[in-house]
Amino acid sequence: MVDLQERLDPAYDGVARFLHWIVVFLIAAQFVIGWIMPDVHRDTKPVGLIAWHLGVGAALIAAMAVRIVWRFTHRPPPGTLSPAMSMISRITHFLLYAALVVVPLLGWANASSRGWAVRLLGVLNLPPLAPAGSTAGHTAGDIHGVLAWVLFALIVMHVAAALFHRFVLKDRVLQRMMP
Ligand code: HEM
Numbered sequence: 001m002v003d004l005q006e007r008l009d010p011a012y013d014g015v016a017r018f019l020h021w022i023v024v025f026l027i028a029a030q031f032v033i034g035w036i037m038p039d040v041h042r043d044t045k046p047v048g049l050i051a052w053h054l055g056v057g058a059a060l061i062a063a064m065a066v067r068i069v070w071r072f073t074h075r076p077p078p079g080t081l082s083p084a085m086s087m088i089s090r091i092t093h094f095l096l097y098a099a100l101v102v103v104p105l106l107g108w109a110n111a112s113s114r115g116w117a118v119r120l121l122g123v124l125n126l127p128p129l130a131p132a133g134s135t136a137g138h139t140a141g142d143i144h145g146v147l148a149w150v151l152f153a154l155i156v157m158h159v160a161a162a163l164f165h166r167f168v169l170k171d172r173v174l175q176r177m178m179p
């Protein structure tokens with residue numbers, strides 16, 4: 001019986017599940033650090049929690065780059081959702097991916113405009129996304145803060161939907177993504 005259900009509604013492949021949960025972990029850390037780190041001003045130095053925000057951010061950018069390549073080359077498994085539900089989930093997933101690209105890029109542009117290096121794993125310098133002192137990079141920082149809330153709202157909806165599937169509809173949607 002379980003076998004039949006698994007065959008009708010198979011799980012995401014192992015790499016997709018691994019990348020999903022790595023990104024969840026990095027984003028959770030990134031929100032907490034973003035909220036508790038000191039306010040950033042003109043003469044702020046990128047040390048302490050701000051350095052952590054840049055470091056975790058660089059790891060997130062790398063993980064998302066790999067994830068997007070993987071997603072384009074590996075379709076999600078077919079599901080058993082109704083056409084309407086499948087459409088809603090596709091739109092929400094697309095918006096999540098879009099926010100997961102745009103929010104980090106805006107943060108990176110803001111860091112570059114402050115002349116701060118963004119380093120992957122503390123060694124590999126990522127190229128600056130905006131010239132030091134640029135107004136566009138400064139504005140990117142403001143939009144970064146606002147869009148982080150949009151991403152947060154999408155995540156709340158997404159997690160609520162996952163729990164709704166698990167505990168109300170009692171289907172296999174959550175199991176498809178479990179590690
Ligand atoms: C999804 C990933 C990210 C989330 C959820 C996030 C979240 C946040 C939050 C909540 C703040 C505080 C905003 C405020 O107080 O107005 C912030 C500020 C900031 N973040 Fe991120 N961040 C992310 C990725 C990144 C990345 C990848 C970088 C750079 C590599 C970055 C660089 C910055 C900078 C420089 C600031 C200060 C902006 C300013 O106040 O002008 N962030 N971030």
Ligand code: HEM
Pocket residue numbers: 020023024025027028071076079089093096097100155158159162163173174175176177178
């Ligand atoms: C930072 C938080 C999260 C983000 C950014 C996120 C993002 C995503 C994205 C973009 C997808 C689409 C995957 C694809 O089709 O390629 C997805 C799928 C999924 N996520 Fe999350 N997720 C988060 C947290 C969670 C949590 C906490 C749960 C569980 C409670 C969860 C459960 C799922 C499930 C079950 C799927 C597969 C849905 C399906 O079968 O189509 N996610 N997630």
